[in-house]
Amino acid sequence: MKGRLTGRVLLYILNLGKYMEFKIIKRLLAFVPPVSAIVAAWFLAVPGPAAGTPDDLLKLPSYSTFQCAICHSVDRPSSTSAPLNQFGEDYKANGRVWNRTLALLNSDGDQCTNGFELDDLNGDGILDEPGNEENGNPGVVDCTIALTKQTWGIIKSIFSNE
Ligand SMILES: [Ca+2]
Ligand SMILES: [Ca+2]
Ligand SMILES: [Ca+2]
Numbered sequence: 001m002k003g004r005l006t007g008r009v010l011l012y013i014l015n016l017g018k019y020m021e022f023k024i025i026k027r028l029l030a031f032v033p034p035v036s037a038i039v040a041a042w043f044l045a046v047p048g049p050a051a052g053t054p055d056d057l058l059k060l061p062s063y064s065t066f067q068c069a070i071c072h073s074v075d076r077p078s079s080t081s082a083p084l085n086q087f088g089e090d091y092k093a094n095g096r097v098w099n100r101t102l103a104l105l106n107s108d109g110d111q112c113t114n115g116f117e118l119d120d121l122n123g124d125g126i127l128d129e130p131g132n133e134e135n136g137n138p139g140v141v142d143c144t145i146a147l148t149k150q151t152w153g154i155i156k157s158i159f160s161n162e
Contacts, residue, residue: 053077056091059098061120061127066137070118073139085139087114099123112136112143121154 053071057063060070069075071088084092087107094102103115103123115121117136119128129149136143 053082056096059096061098061118061125062132062134063118065134066140070134070137070139087137087139090114098125107138108141110136110141110143111145114138116145117143 053068056071057067063070068077069085071084071091073083073085073088074081077083085108090102090105090107091098098118098120100115100123103118103120104113106113112135113121115123117134117138119132119135120126121128
């Protein structure tokens with residue numbers, strides 16, 4: 001009888017122990033963030049490429065030489081560091097579209113319009129010299145007026161109208 005009672009008491013203590021263990025594990029799990037939160041935190045901590053860059057590049061008439069540096073003041077913008085140069089700011093202010101308005105601006109203040117620098121003076125998205133690359137970077141002071149067939153044509157048309 002005494003042995004049975006001792007056995008029951010032991011069984012009760014063991015079960016209580018299991019219950020307590022379960023409760024402790026449950027409490028500990030409450031402090032562990034869900035897997036989705038860990039994954040999200042990892043993505044936020046690891047810099048990825050800047051979100052807008054590839055799509056925005058494709059909207060410009062030419063970009064093969066300067067690429068990201070057309071809009072950003074760093075060569076390799078990331079999701080955590082993608083400062084814009086003045087052309088990038090103007091492009092953003094223009095609703096992220098390339099058009100005549102943006103082509104006629106001279107964002108960087110050198111001697112060439114954005115349109116000349118990206119080889120699309122009128123901003124219609126069609127290169128002035130098919131197959132050409134950028135004549136300059138519209139976000140960097142790097143361009144002096146260069147005479148091309150198109151710019152010479154424009155200069156001539158200005159004087160022929162007088
Ligand atoms: Ca310029
Ligand atoms: Ca054009
Ligand atoms: Ca320039």
